[in-house]
Amino acid sequence: MTMVQDMPDTSIPTPHESPRPTIGALFRRRPELVSLAILIAICVIVASINPAFLQPSSLIDMGRASVVTGLFALGVFAILAAGGIDVSFPAIAALTMYSATLFVINVWPTAPMALVVVSTVVGGAALGALNGWMVHTLKVPSLIVTVGTQYLFRGILLAFIGTVWLMELPPQMIAFGKAPLLEFQSGNGVTVTLPMYFLVFPAAALLTWFMFNKTLMGRAIFATGGNADVAERLGYNQRIVHIFVFAFTGALAGMAGIIHVCANRMANPFDLMGIEIEVIAAVVLGGARITGGTGTVFGTITGVLLITVVNNSLVLVGIPSTWQRVVVGAFILLAAAFFVKRSHKS
Amino acid sequence: MRKLDGNFVLLVTLIVVLLTIGGFLSGGTYLSLFNLQSMANQVPELGLLAIGVMLAMCAGNGGIDLSGIAMANMAGVASGLFALQFFPVDEAPVAFTITFILGCAVVGLIGGTLNGLIISRLGITPILCTLGTQMFFTGVTVVLSDGRAVRIGAPGPLYELGNGYVFGIPWSFMLFIVTATILGVVLRYTPYGVKLMMTGANQKAAKFSGFARARIVTVTYALSGLLAGLSGAIIAARNVNVKWDYGTTYLLIAILIAVMAGVKPDGGYGRVINVVLSAIILQLMSSLLNFIGLSNFVRDLAWGALLLFFLFVNRFALVEHFADLLSSRRSPHAPKP
Numbered sequence: 078m079t080m081v082q083d084m085p086d087t088s089i090p091t092p093h094e095s096p097r098p099t100i101g102a103l104f105r106r107r108p109e110l111v112s113l114a115i116l117i118a119i120c121v122i123v124a125s126i127n128p129a130f131l132q133p134s135s136l137i138d139m140g141r142a143s144v145v146t147g148l149f150a151l152g153v154f155a156i157l158a159a160g161g162i163d164v165s166f167p168a169i170a171a172l173t174m175y176s177a178t179l180f181v182i183n184v185w186p187t188a189p190m191a192l193v194v195v196s197t198v199v200g201g202a203a204l205g206a207l208n209g210w211m212v213h214t215l216k217v218p219s220l221i222v223t224v225g226t227q228y229l230f231r232g233i234l235l236a237f238i239g240t241v242w243l244m245e246l247p248p249q250m251i252a253f254g255k256a257p258l259l260e261f262q263s264g265n266g267v268t269v270t271l272p273m274y275f276l277v278f279p280a281a282a283l284l285t286w287f288m289f290n291k292t293l294m295g296r297a298i299f300a301t302g303g304n305a306d307v308a309e310r311l312g313y314n315q316r317i318v319h320i321f322v323f324a325f326t327g328a329l330a331g332m333a334g335i336i337h338v339c340a341n342r343m344a345n346p347f348d349l350m351g352i353e354i355e356v357i358a359a360v361v362l363g364g365a366r367i368t369g370g371t372g373t374v375f376g377t378i379t380g381v382l383l384i385t386v387v388n389n390s391l392v393l394v395g396i397p398s399t400w401q402r403v404v405v406g407a408f409i410l411l412a413a414a415f416f417v418k419r420s421h422k423s
Numbered sequence: 424m425r426k427l428d429g430n431f432v433l434l435v436t437l438i439v440v441l442l443t444i445g446g447f448l449s450g451g452t453y454l455s456l457f458n459l460q461s462m463a464n465q466v467p468e469l470g471l472l473a474i475g476v477m478l479a480m481c482a483g484n485g486g487i488d489l490s491g492i493a494m495a496n497m498a499g500v501a502s503g504l505f506a507l508q509f510f511p512v513d514e515a516p517v518a519f520t521i522t523f524i525l526g527c528a529v530v531g532l533i534g535g536t537l538n539g540l541i542i543s544r545l546g547i548t549p550i551l552c553t554l555g556t557q558m559f560f561t562g563v564t565v566v567l568s569d570g571r572a573v574r575i576g577a578p579g580p581l582y583e584l585g586n587g588y589v590f591g592i593p594w595s596f597m598l599f600i601v602t603a604t605i606l607g608v609v610l611r612y613t614p615y616g617v618k619l620m621m622t623g624a625n626q627k628a629a630k631f632s633g634f635a636r637a638r639i640v641t642v643t644y645a646l647s648g649l650l651a652g653l654s655g656a657i658i659a660a661r662n663v664n665v666k667w668d669y670g671t672t673y674l675l676i677a678i679l680i681a682v683m684a685g686v687k688p689d690g691g692y693g694r695v696i697n698v699v700l701s702a703i704i705l706q707l708m709s710s711l712l713n714f715i716g717l718s719n720f721v722r723d724l725a726w727g728a729l730l731l732f733f734l735f736v737n738r739f740a741l742v743e744h745f746a747d748l749l750s751s752r753r754s755p756h757a758p759k760p
């Protein structure tokens with residue numbers, strides 16, 4: 078009896094919901110639509126205050142800016158779905174990107190770009206797997222474990238690997254950062270480029286979507302996030318789920334790191350510090366509950382776009398950039414309150 | 424005396440060991456009065472934040488307070504700007520100092536209550552709530568100070584609080600010990616303290632026992648905020664300036680202190696005295712690493728590794744095994760924990 082009582086009523090739609098689908102019921106079932114509505118509303122408001130927002134150059138700027146946040150967010154979404162949280166992924170990204178760049182510059186200047194990317198992805202996955210193994214073994218909230226590994230990874234990077242900025246990137250990395258996907262002249266004669274690496278974001282989103290919706294691992298992750306004890310009794314190996322999901326996040330973080338380097342044409346070991354809050358905010362704004370078991374890839378992308386638009390449009394509508402943190406912080410709290418209320422009602 | 428507290432013994436042993444090692448390595452300077460005083464002077468701001476983290480963890484249900492240092496900075500900046508408006512530092516130093524410290528406490532209390540209300544009334548998980556308020560408070564601090572450092576100045580009494588001594592003991596350390604003692608007594612002997620630990624240990628049992636859970640959680644986070652506010656006052660007193668990005672590693676260190684003190688991240692157990700000792704140990708280690716001449720980066724690395732190490736120690740109950748060994752030798756009839 079108690080077992081059944083303990084199970085939270087996650088996703089089974091109750092039959093006595095309102096007979097005709099109202100807007101409220103739709104939003105309750107698909108919380109990411111609310112984020113989408115807010116996103117569209119903000120875009121309309123910003124565009125009507127300052128039409129410069131709709132210029133291709135600023136749209137492409139936002140597209141570029143969303144890649145790194147987006148890759149991080151997909152990883153955080155996977156961990157949130159499994160009922161955990163990770164704050165160490167910026168450190169993983171910094172450690173892998175800086176080590177790989179340093180290696181390429183000093184040891185093997187002609188290393189093929191594909192190999193560089195693969196090595197950061199594998200390195201990130203290994204560090205992530207370490208996270209997952211510790212979260213599983215230590216049986217403490219993953220926040221505390223990853224706060225520890227965050228400083229461990231960052232400390233290894235800064236104490237043993239290097240603290241100087243690498244400004245002279247090898248040519249293949251610069252080429253990777255510059256290769257255009259779309260290129261055209263904007264009104265004032267400046268060439269605007271949407272780089273090729275932008276495609277990595279939708280590709281990673283597709284991969285994540287496939288994993289969650291078409292593979293057993295995706296089911297296992299949601300089950301673990303919904304109720305870890307029940308998932309274990311159902312036969313999902315918790316150790317594998319934990320290690321996999323953290324390694325997945327680590328791999329995406331490694332990818333994001335090397336893209337960050339190529340896009341900025343330098344490797345700064347102090348970069349990406351503190352980005353974790355914004356990324357978690359993006360995922361939560363996308364409707365994933367921090368207690369696990371819910372969320373969609375589509376919602377996560379919406380959340381990423383929402384955060385990117387907010388970050389990039391405050392100045393356009395005349396709000397000083399000092400207000401950025403207040404706005405994002407308030408957004409987190411409001412979104413959290415909204416989604417909690419929603420889950421109480423349904 | 425109740426059962427032998429293994430953590431307490433371990434922490435005291437560690438302090439003795441660290442002092443000995445430090446004394447040997449430095450040829451005595453580590454144990455000089457000046458060095459001891461300067462170390463004692465650096466403990467309070469972190470110690471107060473760590474007690475705040477401990478309170479939040481004790482409340483259970485994934486309790487944690489990530490907004491501590493953001494709140495401390497906000498308290499320092501907001502209260503500093505407020506007090507500067509009404510009292511010129513040089514003409515009315517006493518009035519300024521009192522206003523400033525009270526202001527810090529009030530800002531902390533308000534911020535903490537906000538955390539508590541969001542968590543207990545709206546039902547948002549503490550991680551998410553304090554992550555949001557951390558960013559929000561930092562943002563408010565940036566807006567208030569325009570991103571610059573605010574010069575509080577050094578009026579007599581405030582400077583004394585940050586750098587002065589009474590009987591050779593720093594004022595700030597005294598304040599820290601008094602605050603910790605009061606909290607320790609409250610947690611152990613008042614109904615609030617008992618209920619807090621019980622709520623943290625078992626949510627459901629607490630609910631069915633008719634505890635006013637929402638009020639307990641609100642009070643707990645409000646207390647954590649108050650401690651952060653006091654920490655902000657001490658930071659301002661020690662540094663003359665306050666700024667929004669002060670102490671970026673304090674969040675990790677506060678969690679580390681709490682975990683090292685044996686506070687259970689799942690809730691229900693934590694002792695203030697252990698947190699105080701743990702904060703002292705951290706300062707001893709920090710100064711020791713300084714003496715050896717290691718960089719800040721190595722120190723961050725060490726804190727991360729240490730946190731994981733103590734999580735490991737707590738997970739496999741190594742301290743309890745050790746304590747069982749000790750207490751079974753001393754009194755065979757000691758009740759099992």
